[in-house]
Amino acid sequence: MDHQTAIEKTITMLEENNIVLTEEEKKNIEVADMGLGNLEVEGLQLYTYINTERYCAKELVLFPNQTCPEHLHPPVNGEEGKQETFRCRKGTVYLYVEGEATKDTNTHPPKGKEVYYTAKHEVVLRPGEQYTIPPNTKHWFKASDEGAIVSEFSSTSRDEFDIFTDPEIKRV
Amino acid sequence: MDHQTAIEKTITMLEENNIVLTEEEKKNIEVADMGLGNLEVEGLQLYTYINTERYCAKELVLFPNQTCPEHLHPPVNGEEGKQETFRCRKGTVYLYVEGEATKDTNTHPPKGKEVYYTAKHEVVLRPGEQYTIPPNTKHWFKASDEGAIVSEFSSTSRDEFDIFTDPEIKRV
Numbered sequence: 001m002d003h004q005t006a007i008e009k010t011i012t013m014l015e016e017n018n019i020v021l022t023e024e025e026k027k028n029i030e031v032a033d034m035g036l037g038n039l040e041v042e043g044l045q046l047y048t049y050i051n052t053e054r055y056c057a058k059e060l061v062l063f064p065n066q067t068c069p070e071h072l073h074p075p076v077n078g079e080e081g082k083q084e085t086f087r088c089r090k091g092t093v094y095l096y097v098e099g100e101a102t103k104d105t106n107t108h109p110p111k112g113k114e115v116y117y118t119a120k121h122e123v124v125l126r127p128g129e130q131y132t133i134p135p136n137t138k139h140w141f142k143a144s145d146e147g148a149i150v151s152e153f154s155s156t157s158r159d160e161f162d163i164f165t166d167p168e169i170k171r172v
Numbered sequence: 173m174d175h176q177t178a179i180e181k182t183i184t185m186l187e188e189n190n191i192v193l194t195e196e197e198k199k200n201i202e203v204a205d206m207g208l209g210n211l212e213v214e215g216l217q218l219y220t221y222i223n224t225e226r227y228c229a230k231e232l233v234l235f236p237n238q239t240c241p242e243h244l245h246p247p248v249n250g251e252e253g254k255q256e257t258f259r260c261r262k263g264t265v266y267l268y269v270e271g272e273a274t275k276d277t278n279t280h281p282p283k284g285k286e287v288y289y290t291a292k293h294e295v296v297l298r299p300g301e302q303y304t305i306p307p308n309t310k311h312w313f314k315a316s317d318e319g320a321i322v323s324e325f326s327s328t329s330r331d332e333f334d335i336f337t338d339p340e341i342k343r344v
Contacts, residue, residue, distance in 0.1 A: 017190050018189050018190040018191075018261075018262075019190075019261075020261070020299040020300035021300050022300040022301065025300065049257065049259060049302065049325065050257045050302070050304065050325055052255065052257075052304070054226075054227070054252075054255055054327040055226070055227035055228070055255075055257075055325055055326060055327050056227070056325075057229065057257070057259075057323075057325035080226075083224065083226055083227075085221065085222045085224075085227075085229070087221060087229075089190075089191075089192070090190075127192040128192035128193055128194040128197065129194065130221065130222070132222065132224070151229075153221060153222055153227055153228075153229035153325065154227060155226040155227050
């Protein structure tokens, strides 16, 4: 999928769910393929509403079965790592965090990439459900067949410090 | 309007706009009449998704022409006051903040309460538009004829320290 198609699909999914972006905001939708060049399998789309020194809010859009690769948010300049609350708005999100491995998970890491997906505690989020991921905790997440929209409320976002498990990933 | 009617109207407005709350969450919707006993004129309805020591996110619901009275968020325990980003989701919100008075504003404070509404710089927010209110800044806001839904992204919320201009108000 090319960049422009990804943008258009993202806008359609948001509009179908009554989430309005202004025309100016639509130009700032971010398509993150993590430098892997295989967006439909590993990546995500997002819009950052606000990111200040105190808080941040984003809308995350996942296409059907798309996976955001495993990463964590480390401490930065003596401040705790980013803490995130994921609230599912549409679709189903399978979220995996560090902790006791879940038996018989609903889905799996992308084929051939299993070694870079170590967090195995599953949290299933459907519309209206949310989960808060502590700082400095490995996590990854994947949408169900129909894709998903997730509102992210968090402390300040500093994407350039994120640590991905897959060394081939370039986030920024 | 009684409390239960206000809750039901709030749920209806959220559902009509694809904003899903779980059954458990619906029980925690807050109806804030500010102790004034005149909810349809002065007050608001809200649901707090998350409020941690680092960030907060709420959904605010305003009935047609309902006004949230003027207040500010002062510094607390040496930390700057609450900073808030208001993002309009539905309807139109007329927001008034400290600053140069706007001539010919779109709406006015509730009748007989003008003395408690001193912020006169108008910001009009329609769906997809947002505005960030600095800490320690007087503000109030009013919905248009069709009511409004506003997503609030902010630093930690400590409502009990809010300072209202109207001395009759009891927020918590």
